[in-house]
Amino acid sequence: MRTLSRLAGVTAVLALFVAAGLTATGPAGAAAKGCVRKGVAAGKPGDVHTVSAFVSAAKADGRTGESIGRALEKEWCLTNVGEEPAGQVQPFNTANDTDWYSMSLYYERDYGYYLAVAHWRWLNDRFTDDDWVTCINNEVGDDDGVALRLSGGEYQIISRFAAADGNAARNSYGNDFGYQEMPSSVVNQYGAGFKWQDSAKGMQSNGACVNPFVYDYSLYTGTVVIGFRALNGVCRRAQMFVDYVHTWDSTGVSSIGAGQGGFNVSFSNAGDSWADSEPGPTAQIC
Numbered sequence: 001m002r003t004l005s006r007l008a009g010v011t012a013v014l015a016l017f018v019a020a021g022l023t024a025t026g027p028a029g030a031a032a033k034g035c036v037r038k039g040v041a042a043g044k045p046g047d048v049h050t051v052s053a054f055v056s057a058a059k060a061d062g063r064t065g066e067s068i069g070r071a072l073e074k075e076w077c078l079t080n081v082g083e084e085p086a087g088q089v090q091p092f093n094t095a096n097d098t099d100w101y102s103m104s105l106y107y108e109r110d111y112g113y114y115l116a117v118a119h120w121r122w123l124n125d126r127f128t129d130d131d132w133v134t135c136i137n138n139e140v141g142d143d144d145g146v147a148l149r150l151s152g153g154e155y156q157i158i159s160r161f162a163a164a165d166g167n168a169a170r171n172s173y174g175n176d177f178g179y180q181e182m183p184s185s186v187v188n189q190y191g192a193g194f195k196w197q198d199s200a201k202g203m204q205s206n207g208a209c210v211n212p213f214v215y216d217y218s219l220y221t222g223t224v225v226i227g228f229r230a231l232n233g234v235c236r237r238a239q240m241f242v243d244y245v246h247t248w249d250s251t252g253v254s255s256i257g258a259g260q261g262g263f264n265v266s267f268s269n270a271g272d273s274w275a276d277s278e279p280g281p282t283a284q285i286c
Helices: 001-018 048-060 063-075
Strands: 100-109 112-121 138-148 155-165 179-182 184-188 191-203 215-217 221-230 234-249 252-258 261-268 271-285
Touching: 048 063, 048 112, 048 155, 048 221, 063 112, 063 215, 100 271, 112 138, 112 234, 112 271, 138 184, 138 221, 138 261, 155 184, 155 191, 179 191, 191 221, 215 252, 234 252, 234 261, 261 271
Parallel strands: 138 252, 184 252
Antiparallel strands: 100 112, 112 221, 138 191, 138 234, 155 179, 155 221, 184 191, 191 215, 191 252, 234 271, 252 261
């Protein structure tokens, strides 16, 4: 996960977001009362593509979800409008190997859009149980998938991306996994899904496998970001939901996306998979 190896991907993401920039259509005034964009945000517009590109670059630099969240509020002047719902239901998780964290809903006043941000991480090296792992790149099953959806109605999705990285604890090894963008699978008025071939491998030192094995995994950490507006400006109470689907052996995610009442996932050779689906914050969206 060396910084130099990430620069090409991040540059491409920045170009994509900036080229597709939006004009301000939301309420006028400061992005957040008394806040002026500073630090990396100083002198930059607060449109959804520029802010999303920052999240992508920060992820590529190895910043944690908590660090990115603080920057969005303190430097980019986004307002965190998300609230933890009362009587929070327990997450649906068929394995205890991953965790969703720092799930937030933000509002940017100058451009009148909302930003849903969620991060996942593996809690262990159980991915090595799913396939034979050596010091070369080993695909673990077929594609894994992640998705983010919004309840409460239909939305105009104006920006989306998902990115993954390896384990930061493996940065000192020359063959560790680095930052990568995950291609979109399904995007609609309820959210977006992404899928990518995951891989695992043992680390090398001085050209030889470390013994005993020390592992890295290509989807060890990741981030999903969706920029959106309420369709037709109709206010509603919304909640964010996220899903991570892991597969192994001959199973893979063929497509993953958001539906009105849940996630839509289709598999190739269904059988060897588990899902980590968790509820996020709620907010009044207008």
